[in-house]
Amino acid sequence: MTTPLRTLSAVNALADALRRRVLSGEMAPGTPLPEQELSAQYGVARPTVREALAVLVNEGLLRRERHRSAQVAEVTPADLDDLMFVRRPLEDLMATTLAGRRIEEADGALARMAALSADAPWSDAVAEHMALHQALIVAVGSPRLERLYATLAAETRLGLVRLRTVYTDRDLLVAEHRDLLDAIGRGPVEAARQAVATHLDHGWGAD
Known part of the structure; x- marks a missing residue:
């Protein structure tokens, strides 16, 4: 039993190392990963x-x-245009449902994002960004919405790699997400929906 566990640990460790390199932008799109070299x-x-x-x-x-x-x-x-075409109605449903509520898990992801050091790899910011938006989707309480959103996760994460050149100042990324959570938490519904729409259009459109 010990050998499979060690093997699994090595697989997970390597997958994590490569994932961080991809999501930090160290490996550009199209970069080959030959097994022998790795x-x-x-x-x-x-x-x-x-x-x-x-x-x-x-x-x-x-x-x-x-x-x-x-x-x-x-x-x-x-791809990004089409991704946002699909994400907007899903996150609009989220804003409509959660308006007037604070989501503890999303606030936690924001706090972790704010605590990242200036030299932390971009992959760490991607992870907390994903955790924040995922927490909002999960809080809606719709398993089907959650499953639909999950199918977009890989492309969303890869799209976020492109935004590292937009958010060279991590404080701006934190501030925008704080404003988003505040708007959803305050409500009313239309204000929350507008805040989500503006948030989605801003960073992605800047690329």
Whole structure:
């Protein structure tokens, strides 16, 4: 039993390391990830590399074609436009439902985002950004809305990588999300909906 646990731990550790590099923008879209090179670089067996890459392919962060190395997935401007076309009505439902409420889990994600050091990798900001928006969606209490939103997670995370050049000052990212949560918490419904619409249009449209 101990060997599989060690193997699983190595797979998860490698997947986490590669995920952070992708979400920090260190690996640009289209960057190939040859198994042999990763095996030598991280000092792990190729089956471990293969399993770790499969995890990220399943998450949508990597893409793999037959007989070719896995590559960092690319989200084009057209992809982002379509992504926001789908996200807007989902988050509008969230704003309509949660107007006038504070969501503790979202406030917690904001606090963690604010606590990040200036030199923290962008992947950490991506993680808290995702956690904040996910907490709002979960708070609606609709399993179907949550499942629909989850299908957009990979493209959303990859899209957020592009925003690192927009939010070079992390304080601006924190301030915008604080304003968003405050607007939802205060209500009324129309004000919350407008705040969400403005929030979604601002950063993504700036790319």
